[in-house]
Amino acid sequence: MESIAFKMKKHISGKGRGVLLFPDDFRQFGSSDAVRLALHRMEKEGYIRRIAQGIYVRPKISKYVGEVIPTAEEIAKAIAKRDKIRLVPTGVYAMSALGLSTQVPMKLVFLTDGAPREIKLGKRTIKLKKTTPKNLSAKGEISGLVIQALREIGQQQLTAKEERKIIALLKEENKKHLLYDIALAPVWIQKVMKKALDHE
Structure with missing residues (x-):
């Protein structure tokens, strides 16, 4: 028997x-204890x-470079898929995703609608923060990131150069999504985002 x-x-x-x-991917093969033990053995062998x-x-x-390990971003996406939760990048990560x-x-x-937790990946960490449905309801990938990035930068700190870059990025967004997402943003962020519509 195998x-x-x-x-x-x-x-x-x-x-x-x-x-x-x-x-959980191996549930059909045995009890959770047996699966964990087999994974542990395979890790010791160097198979995984x-x-x-x-x-x-x-x-x-x-x-x-030898072994290539998935990035923290790929791991976060895989966790979201597994747990059927939504994730919205925030803070410095949202800024770096936009190239700001x-x-x-x-x-x-x-931000997530799943359980809050922290996942350690060597030197890097993925932190999931529980939030309200409104903060996760942005439809556009770019406009959703822009809202979070602008929150991180702050109204007083936003430079003209950053604003120009944000407007250029928002012009790439699906217009229906952009209009929907503008309504979700704080008033000062709405003003910045609406400039992407004025410049057409």
Whole structure:
């Protein structure tokens, strides 16, 4: 009879390298304790890598740098998909996603409708902060990020250069989404966002 670990390995190799693996992915193979034990053994063998508590990967291999581990952003997206929750990047991370900051944040902070928690990934951290449905209801990817980035920058600190960049980015947004999202923003942010409509 095939062991749980053997069945799990077959399942993992079928997924290909670089795909994030969670214990729940292997529920059909045995009890949660048996699955965790098999994952622990595979990690010890070097077949998979544990990148955070309850998150594993069979890394892609690059001939230049060796093992390639998924980014913190990819891990956050995988957690959102697994838990069926919404995530909205905020703070410095929202600014860096829009190219308004060159700083690579060590802590990625997301607003979520899921459980608040912190996930440690080596030196980096993913922090999920529980928020109201209104803060998660932005329809546009760019306009949603802009609202969070402007909140981080602050009304008094916003430079003319940053504002020009934001307006240029918002022009790429789906107009229906932009109009919807403007209504969700604080008044001073609405004024900035409406400039993307005036410039057409």
